[in-house]
Amino acid sequence: MWQAIRVKVDYTKMHGAGNDFVVIDDRSKTFAVEDMAGIQAMCNRETGIGSDGLILLQSSGCAAFRMRFFNPDGTEVSMCGNGARCIARFAADLGLVESRFEIETAAGVLEAHLDGDRVCLRLGRWQEATLDVWIMDKYHLDMIDTGVRHTVMWLHDLDELMVMDLDAFGALIRHHSFFSPEGTNVSVAAVDEQGEVHLRTYERGVEGETLACGTGALAAARLAVVRGLCSFPVEVRCRSEEKLMVDDAEGCMVLSGRAVKMEEGVWSGGDRF
Template sequence: MSKIAFTKFSGSGNDFIFIDNRNLEHRADEMIDFVRRVCRRGQSVGADGLMFIEPSERADFKWRFFNADGSEGEMCGNGGRCAARFARELGIAADSVSFETIAGVIDATMNGSRVKLRMTQPFDYRSDIHLDINGRGVEVDHLNTGVPHAVEFTDDVENVDIVGDGRAIRTHDAFAPAGANANFARVSGANSVILRTYERGVENETLACGTGAVATAILAAARGLVSAPVDVNVRSGEILKIYFEGAGSDVRDVYMEGETRLVYEGEMTEEALL
């Protein structure tokens, strides 16, 4: 295998590997095992996901986004912000860009390292879903913000069994067959929420989840707990700002804004796959 150039980005704690595949040198559908191997932490580059940047006839570029387990994702908010920044670094676009995803065409604007992403229209709003999770009754709300999210509002977010309860919600029959990301949130003010997320495809808690932050902010507003814009404090300690009009099934004009970091550039050798 020849060396593969890549760039590593972090979006509010979510970290991603980016590969410029505009020449279609790599067939993304045949790279699932490659994705699993290079996303391993401690043994390879390590990341929450990997993205191939490819040509698009509908937008400035197209992405193929893969979770760390090799599954292809419809959308990723923090990954989308990093993708916009990567496109600017590649010279694909300046401070505004559009890109094609499975969930639809996404628009983004940039101000330095800060990126504001226009989200696809949320759908599948459901409230007051009662679940039996590891012997306790749980009430969650659900919203698809490009990917499906279940949110439990709790006063004790720090002591949640994020892996045990998160996995049980993520795989619950109520969200079959695809499952849902599991979010645990505490309202901390009239315009702020503290959030922890167990991510589908990573199958663990992550330091941030952009689509989860969006879903949580909208669902909190639907319950009358917060008003937009909402600051979502994620596990990394950073804040994602969520803008929207309306709430619940009537929500519209949804945006997410936060910082991105270009962490490093490098080349993978064949030993990255061992």
């Protein structure tokens, strides 16, 4: 007869611009990455630690360390901008890195720079944007891949942005057959008179709105520049009211903002058989 064993895992909870994550030092590679139910339990905001995702720090042969990112539903994705900024701060707190270093991800190797509580990332090159996509002959959308696929709908003003039912709209677009089988992250955005982008994002894998999204900020900023609504560097105001800075460096994506430790603890909520 199998007996349940309570597994204890040390974790740190962090947030980047309000986008919060459970971060684990997994250089020993003992975390059960195949246990989707266990990841779901940790990320559950009602009964678990609660977060927008789980991040593992693992050893790397080509960078200071490797980042693996899992959505709250347990699926692994190639990139998370705010997650990468948080794990950069986490690695510094562990004493693994100094102010400048590289991070291996499934989307490529990133360059990181720490400056106080701010973390700046230089990511891969900008991909081609796709503008003026009509869905259901009703929704006018732009698309770009910033490590993961993002779809953005531009709204006329901030009032319209604030009252938007993003959970309903996001689910509709995220699951639309046009984006199958992977689906898409969905953002709504507006640009104010100062050229600042105001952004709300429905994240695939979270299946709801988050307080911030780094790759979403990259997507909205790039699309705004392509449309001539503003120019780099672009300030992006997130749902949390914190700002992310997006810039272009020789054709590469640059994302910077705060990354903050929230708490440390031990998770013992998962059963292993």
